[in-house]
Amino acid sequence: MAEIDRCPVLLLTPSGRDFVVAQALLQTARIDAESCKDVPQLGTKLSDDVCCVIVADEALNGTDLAALAGWVSSQPPWSDLPFVVLTRRSGPDRRLMAERLTRTLGNVTFIERPFHPTTFVSVVETAVRGRNRQFEARARMRELHEGEAHLRIALTAGQLGSWSLDLATHALTASATYKAIFGRRESDSFTYEELLASAHREDRGRVQAAVALSAETGCDYAIEYRNVWQDGTEHWVDVRARVVRDDQVARLVGVCSDVTLRKTSEDQLRRVNESLEVKVLERTAQLEDAHRTVLEEIRQREHTENLLRQVQKLEMIGQLTGGIAHDFNNLLMAIMANLELVRKEVRPDERAGRLVDGALRGAQRGAALTQRLLAFARQQVLKVEPVHMPALVHGMADLLERSIDATIELSIDTPDQVPFTRVDTNQVELAILNLVVNARDAMPEGGTIQISVDTARSAGDSDLSAGEYVRVTVRDTGTGMDAATLAKATEPFFTTKEVGKGTGLGLSMIHGLARQLQGALRLDSTFGKGTCASLWLPVTSRPAVEKRIVDEPNDDGSADARQLRATILVVDDDPLILSSTSYLLQDLGQDVIEVASGEAALEILRTGQKIDVLLTDFSMPKMTGVELATAARTLRPLLPVILATGYAELPDGAGVDLPRLRKPYQQSRLLHEIRNAVEHPVSRQSEGQ
Template identity: 55%
Template sequence: MRSSRSWKAQTRTAAIPNRDAYGLVYAPSGRDAQIALSLLEEAGTKAKAVADLTSLISNLGDDVSFVVVTEEALRSANLRAISDWIEKQPSWSDLPFIVLTSRGGGPERNPAAARLSEVLGNVSFVERPFHTTTFISVARSALRGRRRQYEARLRMEALNEGERRLQTALEAGRLGAWEFDLASSVLTTSTTCKAIFGRAAAEPFTYTDLLSAIHPDDQERMQAAVHATIETGSDYSIEYRTIWRDGSIHWAEIRAQLYKDSRGTAVKLVGVSADITARMQAEEDQRRLNDVLEQRVTERTRELQEAHANVMVEVSQRERAEEQLRQSQKMEAIGQLTGGVAHDFNNLLMAVMGNLEMLERHVGDDSRAKRLIDGALEGARRGASLTQRLLAFSRRQDLKIEPVALPGLVRGMEDMLRRSVGSAIQIETELPEGLPAVSADANQVELALLNLAVNARDAMPDGGTIKIQLKQSGAAVESEHLTAGSYVVLSVADQGHGMDEETLKKAIEPFYSTKELGKGTGLGLSMIHGLALQLKGRLKLNSIVGIGTTAELWIPVSPMTAVKASPERKPDTHLDGATGPKRILLVDDDILIAMSSVDMLMDLGHDVVEAHSGEEALECLRNGPTVDLMITDYSMPGMNGGDLVKAARAISPTLPVLIASGYAELPPGLDLNVARLGKPYTQSQLASEIAKVLNAATD
């Protein structure tokens, strides 16, 4: 009895996933049922007795932790019903049975008792008369096994929920998932993937069907890319044309990775697909527009030359002006296109990152699920970084211009630069003291320096030295590129293969890259060029084939002295005082983005009222409960975020407002005096901005 009390204490303190679980006792003869219930109660385990086999079967369920039954109660009974129930258990469940046998009638000497193992499956035998410690030990083992089954159920449910959220994220990004088994050539596709190739959800779509749907001119290139991935293990990335059954031509972008088994054997390709028809059509329209502009400029130039063949200087000046105008129009058109793409992509990333961030909180100790979520988040963050480059190129990104001390900035980046370029590359710096501060955005200058260092590393595949130098220089007179004044020049020089004159002319053009396909976006130098123009400076490139390249970023000297910034403190999502919990009105016309934002806000402890249009939000403010803060998207059909803020303040003049936008900056002239949150944002960024807005409202 002492050992049973000890086990009773352990059972009460154990963390049982299903606290409502109980045992069943079916012992219709003698005092077996009474004794078993008494022992289980003393051990702290809930149990109840049933009178007959029908009652036993009707009480079986997920909440039953184990069953105690006597051998004679089952010996002559029809066990078909209980056998059927056991067969239909969920995959996680294997209900334990404890069978009480008669003296001398253990399973080794009693074939009839042994046959119960075949029917009941998970069986433990206890030979009567039994000692209290023996019975409790067997019951304890059954409980421990059932507890592991409950834990397995929880993990399976979490994985199923993770798969559902991942599918939601893929659908939000309009991405089709697929797998290709290399051994059997079996292609498995999602509904979205089939739709990208013009197929209905219920239609079969084999690898042969896929090949037949690819434009004949692109099939050889596609198959060569597949073979290259299988042979080298490199990521699969390709764009090609598809022909739908109605004869229409579309474009698809396919990305995948090679999956190998534990022995390193290639097993399958796993990837996603996207319909990029609209993007390719937009690029084609842009090319046509450029051709028209070029033709018009050419015609106008010819007319001027014919009309003014004799004062040549004037013609030359006009030609240069028109060429600059053409380039300006071309860059402006591309800037508008990239800015719009970045805005839409930021919205998609908001849904993806928000859902993944919330999902990460619920996977528990499942390392594989965490690894998958971390990989997806890393990919989404890379997408967000790419949109920042697009916005910088289109000049739609906010610049925080302030005095910046470049020597300290470069020193602070040395460790990161060395990790980025690898051990085969040496970095030398020449950072003289006493240089004046420059007028710049420190974050953007850091990004530009990192891009230049990575470009230099890629130009030296066999290793070499990168030299980073700072010097002060001046532009004596106003030139085509620089205004007269004083500048600090940040230069990055490599010993790489260099560029010829023709390549050097194209180096800063957007999407132009000398790197292999898939290893460069072509936005690095164009982004730095755009930054230099925004800072009223210049990016200058000098290169000699076989000798190396030097990139110089000229930045104007600031009239003020740089102030050393205090270390940035990670936002605290803990709710206290002015920050919560609060009732927040969230307004966003995109259901997926609204869903992820509501989840993040509720996870922070706030009470959320959700609206999907400006009109719906105003109705909530007029007739709903009082809210402490309104968070609204800016780009909404009908009534945009700016119009909503004006109308809302007519109802509640002191209502704090936070505007979220996928654009890096709001339209000019929008004088609303509201805080702004850029998409995509994390939960910590959201909590930090809410705290700032609410604290400002209470001051």
């Protein structure tokens, strides 16, 4: 990072005083600067390692900028070199000059002379920070490419074939090595039906049963069986996979290897061993036992090392995602917005159109990757709504009954007088089911599981704020836990279950869910006497309301844009996001007023100027978006406010009464939120309160 932070800033100012002043300010800010005497020399010094270019407009006036434009257009996907232009022009000339430089240089920020030193340093530091984030993105892209290359090398070195199977449609995707293991050429089609047909008739049932078991329970798929090639020869394969769920689609993803030689060797060795004398067999058995013991010890050590690596990865991701989510989403916002506008300027069947579509899809995949990282770090966005917990538990009764053994008695006590609580219904149902399954596993000989719902009051402590809570309690008469086990129960990957029967993430994820809902998970257990797990959820005075159907945004917002004409006040301290959002709205025919701070927005509101919607970023210096919304509603109580944020979740009590537009957003979603705010100002405001 130290080398990145010290990357040079190129400076082109023909006026001697401008150069001296700018260089002095940059030295004060500890920013390295290299001077250029003219535009051709500037063009020769441009490189991917330059942080920023500061140039006076008179140096560009009347100069051929083709070389600069060519370099800018040939930047790699991660790069968007910022240009800071010092200008004295005003009126139509300035506008024409600004349009020309923006088209030519792309990422341009203008500073009007004479400028304040603080303004100059702030703009340059912002450009340098943005460039450093681009360098970080470059490093991450290189790491991903290296990881993919290593994976390909590992599969080739291990002679492993990769494959995936859609459990709903049974669509099979197989690599060339996988097809070769089953006696097929790379060009041959290979369907799941052909795969089953190639299995030995005595093993075919086991294959189908193993696939069905993994599809039903989500357990790992691991099997060795014989397959018959088209030439009639028999071969053994070892197939392993895991169930991966993505967007409600379940797939088996794994690898396959040819173990014919091993199985043949094992068969030959078995026949030889059967012919040996009893003493030789006994000695061989002893050696095999010792060998298995060593292998088990090695496997246990490898398993422990894998768990340690997983814990380290989880800790690293948990630290990184919360800190980089906002900046990464802002970066994707600027990329996606500009690409979406550029896409409208080129024909989709042209090469430029295809390139823009590819870049936009890549940015969208980056946004999806951010959300998956947030979900893994237990910072997922929850869909909370008022829920009557007794009704929720009773609705799960049939599912819970099917999840336990006949030797276990299930008792549910849920009085109707329990108040509402604001939760994510699906996540809480999964948490209760997880607690019941844990209780079931703790009673192999049978017992009783009691589920109760009541209210409790917390006096306030480090884990739970003072107040009223709805408490869901799952109590069992199982084996219980000692003090040492209880202290580690909610740690990631800690489990008391047998190897392969538990991930150790259940109680950890329930604990994280409770914390996100401003509640807590409390465990009380005595070894030999059972366990009591209590899920505390805060009480809400809001009853369940009938959901109002709101039109979803379509892919093309042009029709909605023609029906809507509004004046939107856009507030964002990031120039890239501010300009990108404004361009998106202007492209839809809306009137836009741009400001870079909350105070500037309030000044406009105080003038009485017509404003239909206030669209503000959440994270801004001096005044956050929530603070701005509060002040704006003091001036204009009925003004619709939309809060744009790149965070997965906001701090406690921040912005819960505001419609949220999560970055990065597309033009159709932006128009959808603006239209709802304009057409339903009262209802939209009341829904969040």
